[in-house]
Structures are given as structure tokens and as C-alpha cells.
Amino acid sequence: MVLGDLATNCYLLGGENEEVVVVDPADDGVGLAQLINDRKLWCKQIWLTHGHFDHCLGAMDLRMIFEAEIAMSNKDKFLIDRAAGTAEYFLGNFVESPNIDRIDIDLDKREALDFGGKNWQVISCPGHTPGSVAFYSPLLGVVLAGDTIFAEGVGRTDYSYGNKRDLLSSIDKLLKLPAETIVLPGHGEPTTIGEFRGWWNQSREGGWQ
Numbered sequence: 001m002v003l004g005d006l007a008t009n010c011y012l013l014g015g016e017n018e019e020v021v022v023v024d025p026a027d028d029g030v031g032l033a034q035l036i037n038d039r040k041l042w043c044k045q046i047w048l049t050h051g052h053f054d055h056c057l058g059a060m061d062l063r064m065i066f067e068a069e070i071a072m073s074n075k076d077k078f079l080i081d082r083a084a085g086t087a088e089y090f091l092g093n094f095v096e097s098p099n100i101d102r103i104d105i106d107l108d109k110r111e112a113l114d115f116g117g118k119n120w121q122v123i124s125c126p127g128h129t130p131g132s133v134a135f136y137s138p139l140l141g142v143v144l145a146g147d148t149i150f151a152e153g154v155g156r157t158d159y160s161y162g163n164k165r166d167l168l169s170s171i172d173k174l175l176k177l178p179a180e181t182i183v184l185p186g187h188g189e190p191t192t193i194g195e196f197r198g199w200w201n202q203s204r205e206g207g208w209q
Contacts, residue, residue: 003028006054009186011144012036015116019044022062023135023144024186026054029061036066043068045105045115049146049186050132051076053083060100071105071113073124073131079161107133123174127167128155134174142182143193149174149183151191152199171200 001010003026010032011023018041025032025046036043043066046059051072056079062068072080079086080100105113113120113135123134125148132155135144147155148170157164174183179194 001032003031003058004054007187008054009184009188010058011184013115014041015044018042019116021045021047021115022068023047024049024055024146025058025062027057029058029065032058033062033065042066045069045071045113047113047135047144048072048076049134049144050129051079051083052129052147053079053086055146055186056080056083056100063100069104070100070102071107071110072103073107073133074103075108075126075131076129077103077131079129079131107131125170125173127157127163127165127170129159130161130163132170136177136181141178141180142184143174143177145174145183145185147186149196150185150187151183151189151196153188154200175200 003010008024008026010026013021020036020041020043022032022043043062046062046068048056059070063070107122110122112122118137118139121136123136125132125134128147132146132148134146134148155167157167175197177193181193183191183193183196
């Protein structure tokens with residue numbers, strides 16, 4: 001689903017016992033809760049690819065409604081803490097703080113997450129933010145890439161906490177995945193690792209900065 005003013009991609013992962021994981025709930029936790037309830041499902045966990053406001057504002061609503069656990073890197077907690085102010089700056093209107101007081105599953109300490117009988121590898125992808133991660137399922141051939149890579153683009157690093165060198169290393173990590181791996185990014189259309197590799201190689205040859 002595409003949610004919010006910044007058109008953030010939110011993904012629902014189906015599991016067993018009518019449970020779901022919500023990946024990057026954007027700013028519409030209540031709307032997502034209604035959708036999940038309408039389908040007679042239950043949100044077990046919320047996985048955040050990083051701490052930017054357009055990916056996390058709905059997380060607390062989902063936690064309060066479903067008592068769902070929040071999984072993210074503790075390195076991005078500082079972004080959660082100032083998410084409301086950042087959202088107001090970018091959107092020009094008041095936004096309620098997500099008030100995420102704790103991280104239930106610190107992805108800095110986890111190499112994988114198991115859900116629905118599937119193993120999702122947690123790939124550390126700093127650069128866009130210090131705590132950016134991707135979730136990769138070898139069984140499904142899918143990687144949830146957050147804002148590290150897009151169909152024809154990469155995450156910006158011009159914020160004070162961004163790091164271009166780290167981003168390049170993170171891109172190299174993702175390029176090691178099989179070419180046919182489907183990339184589900186934080187914004188925009190899906191792609192594959194092979195398609196992204198072709199675009200990336202052309203961009204680097206063209207003097208990408």
C-alpha cells in the first residue's frame with residue numbers, strides 16, 4: 001500500500017494463525033488496523049526499515065491496538081524521537097509524535113527474523129540513516145529494501161547523519177543477492193537486483209556522485 005504525503009510503501013506479510021507483520025506503517029496506523037481487523041487478522045509485529053517519520057508514524061497506533069512488537073535498529077531511535085518535528089518541517093503541518101518509548105526487537109542484535117514459517121535475514125544497510133536495514137527472504141526471493149535502493153535510484157545521504165561511503169557499502173551488500181531477487185523499495189515501483197545492477201553500473205560509468 002502507498003500511504004502518506006510522501007507516498008511511502010507499506011507492506012503486510014502474511015503468516016500463520018491469521019497473523020501479519022506490518023513493514024513501515026507510514027502515518028496511517030489506524031487505517032491499517034481497520035484493514036487488518038476487516039480481514040480478521042492480527043498484527044503481531046511492526047518491522048521498520050529505518051526511523052524516518054514517513055515510515056514510522058503509524059507504528060505506535062498499531063502497537064497500542066494489537067500489542068504488537070516493534071522491530072528496528074536502535075541506531076535510528078534518535079530519528080524516532082524527533083519524528084514529529086521533522087514531519088512538521090517537511091509537511092508544513094502539525095503531526096502527532098509516534099511516542100515509541102521502547103524498541104522490542106533491536107535489529108542491531110538480530111541476524112534474522114522468523115515469521116510465518118519463513119526466515120527473513122536482517123541486512124544492515126547504513127548510509128541513508130545509521131540504522132537502515134533490509135529484510136531478505138531467500139525462500140521467497142524478495143528483499144524489502146527500505147530507502148537504500150529504488151527502481152532507479154538510491155537513498156539520499158545529504159543529512160547530517162547520512163554517510164555516502166556507508167551507503168555504497170550497503171549497495172554492494174544488496175548487489176550480492178541473486179539477480180532475480182525482487183526488490184520492494186520504500187518508495188516507488190518494484191524492481192529486481194539484476195535490473196538495479198544494470199542501472200547502477202550505468203550511473204557509475206556516467207559519473208554518479
